[in-house]
Amino acid sequence: MSESTMKPLVSVQNLCKTYGGEKRLFGGSTQALKAVDNVSFDIEPGETLGLVGESGSGKSTTGRVLLQLEAPTSGDILYKGENITGLSKPTLKPYRRDMQVIFQDPYASLNPRMTVGEFVGEPLEVHKLGGSRREREDRVASLFTKVGLDPSFMKRYPHEFSGGQRQRVNIARAIALNPAFIVADEPITALDVSIQAQIVNLFQDLQDELGLTYLFIAHDLSMIRYLCHRVAVMLRGRIVEIGPCDAIFENPQHAYTKALLSAIPVPDPDIERNRRPLVFDVGANLPPEDAVLRPVGNRHFVLEA
Numbered sequence: 001m002s003e004s005t006m007k008p009l010v011s012v013q014n015l016c017k018t019y020g021g022e023k024r025l026f027g028g029s030t031q032a033l034k035a036v037d038n039v040s041f042d043i044e045p046g047e048t049l050g051l052v053g054e055s056g057s058g059k060s061t062t063g064r065v066l067l068q069l070e071a072p073t074s075g076d077i078l079y080k081g082e083n084i085t086g087l088s089k090p091t092l093k094p095y096r097r098d099m100q101v102i103f104q105d106p107y108a109s110l111n112p113r114m115t116v117g118e119f120v121g122e123p124l125e126v127h128k129l130g131g132s133r134r135e136r137e138d139r140v141a142s143l144f145t146k147v148g149l150d151p152s153f154m155k156r157y158p159h160e161f162s163g164g165q166r167q168r169v170n171i172a173r174a175i176a177l178n179p180a181f182i183v184a185d186e187p188i189t190a191l192d193v194s195i196q197a198q199i200v201n202l203f204q205d206l207q208d209e210l211g212l213t214y215l216f217i218a219h220d221l222s223m224i225r226y227l228c229h230r231v232a233v234m235l236r237g238r239i240v241e242i243g244p245c246d247a248i249f250e251n252p253q254h255a256y257t258k259a260l261l262s263a264i265p266v267p268d269p270d271i272e273r274n275r276r277p278l279v280f281d282v283g284a285n286l287p288p289e290d291a292v293l294r295p296v297g298n299r300h301f302v303l304e305a
């Protein structure tokens with residue numbers, strides 16, 4: 001199938017999420033904050049879309065609203081072309097199986113009172129899958145192998161693991177139900193730099209093997225190039241630039257994208273010594289309200305007035 005006729009697996013259309021703004025008891029209202037402000041993108045089957053931007057730019061909120069862990073203020077979420085916005089809990093259940101999430105802090109996500117084997121097998125139990133207890137254990141063992149953990153670790157507790165191993169446990173749980181789509185919200189940020197590349201490789205291997213589609217959230221661009229097909233750059237709730245990875249890295253258009261790129265450390269000490277990150281003054285460079293994403297290249301768009 002050619003790129004242009006490929007149907008997206010996931011789309012968000014004009015997604016908005018506002019916090020605050022509620023009426024106060026004695027008049028006035030609390031300050032409203034547009035955490036996600038009119039965000040639209042498609043993700044094709046087997047594709048990885050990177051979502052980058054500074055802290056507070058609305059990346060996690062986009063992920064949570066996309067998964068309907070929170071309701072959007074307005075806008076639509078489509079899965080395989082079907083509008084799934086605001087579906088009731090039981091109707092949403094099959095989609096919940098198909099769309100999983102991995103969070104930044106691998107320890108906080110784990111349950112300290114469960115063995116990691118029980119933790120990975122829990123979704124199979126909840127969704128009444130995986131057959132008998134024995135069959136479920138076999139399935140969990142194979143999940144452990146898939147994420148590079150020895151199945152003999154199944155009986156251990158989370159505190160016995162390193163950060164990288166814990167994130168492997170979370171990944172095993174996320175793929176337990178054979179999902180098609182995973183939101184990975186800064187899954188490597190809390191890990192040692194030496195471990196980060198291993199986990200990025202694991203994401204890639206699992207994508208090749210299982211045909212997974214990812215929304216991969218990060219606050220900088222360093223690992224994005226190795227993993228993502230396309231990148232969306234977020235600033236104060238809006239996407240300011242989106243395009244193929246090569247276009248973003250080789251031909252960035254928005255000043256904020258350029259600043260993010262200039263902040264990536266270079267593995268050459270001579271270059272690194274002279275590297276001067278560009279300063280981006282958000283306050284002075286906020287995109288005007290009426291700015292829209294305009295095409296600047298093949299599938300490459302920049303927010304402009």
Ligand SMILES: Nc1ncnc2c1ncn2[C@@H]1O[C@H](COP(=O)(O)OP(=O)(O)OP(=O)(O)O)[C@@H](O)[C@H]1O
Nearest residue numbers: 019020035053054055056057058059060061062219
């Ligand atoms: N439940 C909430 N109630 C009120 N405000 C919220 C809530 N969740 C997020 N926000 C605000 O929305 C904005 C976007 O937050 P969000 O967590 O999506 O950013 P982020 O890009 O993921 O940042 P980080 O890189 O720090 O994870 C922030 O200003 C944040 O304070």
Ligand SMILES: [Mg+2]
Nearest residue numbers: 059060061185
């Ligand atoms: Mg976040």
